[in-house]
Amino acid sequence: MSSDLVRLHLKISINFAILPDVEPDENAIKIKDVRSYVIKSEENEKLQGSSAYYHKQVEGHWIDGTDQWPIANPMSLYQKYKSRRNSWGIGALGSVIVEIELTNGINGVGISIGGQPACYLIEYHFRRFLIGEDPLNIEYIWDMMWRSSINYGRKGLTIQAISAIDLALWDCAGKLRNEPVYKLLGGKTKNSLPCYATCYNPLAAKNLGFKGAKFPLPYGPADGDHGLIKNIQRIKDIRFSVGNDFPLMIDCYMSLTVPYTLKLLELIQPYNIKWLEEALPPDQYNGYSQIKKENRTTCLLTCGEHEYTRWGFKLLLDNYCVDILQPDVTWAGGLTECRRIVALASAYDIPIVPHGSSIYSYHLQYAFPNLPMSEFLLLSPNGDSISPIFGQLFHDEPLPINGWITLDTYKSGFGVTLNKTNLFRPYFNQNRTK
C-alpha cells in the first residue's frame, strides 16, 4: 500500500469509526412505555381553551381574527379565507401530548402540535428508539430520532413530534433527579422572568402588569394602500391608548413582502414600535437579510417561530436576518435542540425571546442569560384576562403575577401535572415498531 493510501485509510478510520450500541447500565431505570395522545374531540379541545396549540379556540376568539380586526397571514390574499385563520385550517392538526412511563413508575410529559399524524410518527416510528432505553441518554435518543427521519422530516411535523418526546424525556430526567429541569441545564441565571403579553388589547395587558404587549397586524399587501392606512391607524390608536413609554410589538405572521415591510417600518417609526415580528415566510432568508440591511428605523426585527433545529437557526444567524430569534421550544426540536440554538445565538450576540410554550420555555429561560423576556399569550376569548396558555391540559401551569413568572424551586421536572380527563390515544400497536 502506498503511503498516500495509508494516510487516507487512517483519516477514514478516525472520522467514521462505528460506535458500539449504547446499553443502559445494569441497574438503570428504563423507559417502559411511550403513549401519545390527542384531545378526545375537536369540540373538547376548543372548550378546554387550546391545550397544546393556541389556535383551537371557540368561534369568535380574537386569535382567529375578528370582523373588526382580521389578522394578516399567508392566506390573506385569498378573499374567502382572509377574515378567519381557522377557515383555512390553521388549527387543523391540533395538539399532541406524549407521556413516557419509566420502570419505576415515574411519568414525564411533553407536548407539541401535530395531532393524530404526530401520534402516528411517535407510535410507529420513534417508539423503537425509546422502549428499554435509559431515559437520561437524551442526546443519544434525539440523534437517533433525527437521523432516522431525515428522509422525510427535517422541519415541521416531524420535528414537532420529536420535540414532544424530547420534552417528556427532560421531564422524566428532572423527576428522576428530583430537581426542576432548569437545574439540570446548569442552574438559574434569573429569579423571575419579565413577561410581555401577546393580545388583542394592549391596554388590558398594561393594566394586568405586563412589561409590554404585542398585537397582530390586521392587513397585508393584498389589501393595498387602503389596508396599509388602516394598519397605521390601528397602530396609532394603540400607541395613544397605552401612552408613549409602554413597549409595543407587532406580529405580521409571515404575511408581508420585502417592499411592504420596508414601507411599514418607515410609517410606524413615529409610534415607537419595539419590534416587527415574522414579516416574511420563513424560507425567505434573503428577504429578511435585505430588510435588516435597509431598515433605517429604530424598530427591531424578529422571527424564528416557524424555524426548526440548529441548522435552520444557523441560516438565520449566518445571513444576519433579524435582531432577535424566537424559537418555539415545543416545535423547534425540544429542549435538547433549543439549548444548541441558544448557544449558537450567543456567539452572534443575538438574544432569544422564545415563542410561547409556557413552562417548556420558562425553564430554558431560567438557565441561560441570553433569553431576557417571556411571551405570555392572553388567550381568554376577549383577550383581557390571564388564563393558562395550555388551557386545562395541566392542573398547575404557573401564571404571571404583575407581569412576572416565577418557577417553584421545589417542583421537579417541568413542575406540572397532566390532566388526562379528555385525552385519547389514537394509535396503539406494539407490533408495528419494526
Ligand SMILES: [Mg+2]
Ligand atoms: Mg408570532
